[in-house]
Amino acid sequence: MYVPHAIIFASKQNGKKKSVNQENKIVGIGYNCMPNGCDGQLPWTRSADDRLDTKYPYVCHAELNAIMNKNSADVKGCTMYVTLFPCNECAKLIIQAGISKVIYLDDKYHDTQETKASRRLLDTAGIPYDLIFDSINPSGMRNNAAAERDEEAEED
Numbered sequence: 001m002y003v004p005h006a007i008i009f010a011s012k013q014n015g016k017k018k019s020v021n022q023e024n025k026i027v028g029i030g031y032n033c034m035p036n037g038c039d040g041q042l043p044w045t046r047s048a049d050d051r052l053d054t055k056y057p058y059v060c061h062a063e064l065n066a067i068m069n070k071n072s073a074d075v076k077g078c079t080m081y082v083t084l085f086p087c088n089e090c091a092k093l094i095i096q097a098g099i100s101k102v103i104y105l106d107d108k109y110h111d112t113q114e115t116k117a118s119r120r121l122l123d124t125a126g127i128p129y130d131l132i133f134d135s136i137n138p139s140g141m142r143n144n145a146a147a148e149r150d151e152e153a154e155e156d
């Protein structure tokens with residue numbers, strides 16, 4: 001049972017004014033998993049004497065999977081929603097994929113080298129990032145996201 005950790009929303013602007021009439025559509029969902037064909041054959045533990053016996057060198061992060069699983073031609077200009085602030089490797093992917101904004105739920109690794117490098121990368125590339133609760137805005141982006149979640153829940 002996997003919970004998605006990264007969702008990419010397409011933000012399409014129809015109006016003349018920015019941030020009005022935004023159309024938000026899910027174009028990719030990802031969760032942390034092993035590369036294709038490797039599931040169950042590589043370690044999934046957080047700690048071991050040898051780092052090669054942990055999951056860290058092998059796991060594909062949710063952000064990578066959300067970008068790879070996209071159902072649109074590209075994700076340029078899209079907003080990415082993530083449960084955890086992206087690591088530096090994912091920040092590179094986010095930048096190269098053309099994602100224009102990152103919204104995160106949790107930043108519990110704020111002071112690690114990876115997260116510091118990630119902020120530096122995103123800042124340098126000019127990609128804004130916000131805590132989800134700070135991102136509630138008049139465009140109703142969050143309301144649409146909540147509505148889509150509700151629709152999904154009803155289908156279950």
Ligand SMILES: [Zn+2]
Binds near residue numbers: 061086088090091
């Ligand atoms: Zn990552």
